[in-house]
Amino acid sequence: MSIKVILFDFDGTIADTLDALVNITNRLAVEFGFKPLNPEEVPLVKTLTARQLIKKSGISIFKIPPLLKRVKLDLRQEIQRLSPIIGMKEALEQLKDEGNILGIVTTNSEENVRLFLNQHQMEELFSYLYSETTIFGKNKVLKKFMSQYNLTSEQVIYVGDEARDIESSKKAHIKVIAVSWGFNSPEALAKHNPDFLIHHPHELIETIRQI
Template sequence: MNRKVVLFDFDGTLVDSLEAIVRITNRLSGEFGYQKATAEDVEALRNLNSMQIIKTAKVPLAKVPFLLQMVKLELNQEIQNLKPIAGIIDVLADLKSKGYPLGIVTSNSQDNVKTFLHNYDLHEVFSFVHSGSTLFGKSKVIKKFLRQEKFLPEEVIYVGDETRDIEAAKNTRVQVIAVSWGFNSKEVLVKHNPDFALDRPEELIAAIGHLQQS
């Protein structure tokens, strides 16, 4: 039996970038016309989906694409300081040794991802890195990956930390594992009915093994 391809989201799933993103978005608040987020605000936002977050923060919808582009540019200045999620490197090594092809599908930039992978000697772990700049259309990035790499949806598992990751996977008929160590809380992730909702990276091994058999 061929191993399924395991695709990972980047920010929040593989890399601990939440604090950096909060700092950056707070710095850009004056330019883009929204309020800075306190620690309490961030905790509350973890229980909302992407559209609810934008409405709550009162970010003008027309400015969202430009805001995302600025965040990615600013992240490029902080990428050297970002660290992997605790325990995720061992999990990736385990999956690789079991023969799973690994990839990344993200709304972050290819440059940021590749710099991070080089810093932690992970560039040979991943066979695919696909990125797209859309907030709500991550399913388009997954569809593009499937088309370019010639995989069927049933041959792929997607791992992400946000409700939009679950929605994108479901829209493309890809199995999805939601992880609670990133942005969205487990409570809101479960409401979107992923195949699995996990709290610790080491739980990925068993969950992916189960989906491999399905």
């Protein structure tokens, strides 16, 4: 199959935002009524799915939408100081040079993503930037994206760092590359049976060539 469009998650996949997101959510913990995360808990949290993490935190499901809105607003103040995952920019440049069409489908805000891409001279690498707030319905976002741009599932592959990215891709009937450098641990990702599991951005190039 010739991949025409490679879609990427943003947080944890392209941008190294994990520490910033942990710090922001911890600052908001008291206001939104959930337990802050201790540094020693991070390895455990990386084994949890989004649903398991929400349950562990004790936050009310009704507070999640306003919490996500606040997190994205606070992240805007820090986004230009954050860095891409080491080796990611170079991998993206090579993928584009080899004729692939690249895009981003994210639950982060479009403004945050564009600020980051501009800061690191990466915006021209991407033909698509699609942002929509959702926690568990990313498969619907992917399907909506494909419908909007008249793409079939055979033309698209998704690259993400969470178990929910794998689940959503499978529901959208597209191939998925899971990356172990983001939110979920390699072991947690492997349990969800991605089509590919890689451990460094340079592996993206050969993986895409194999498909």
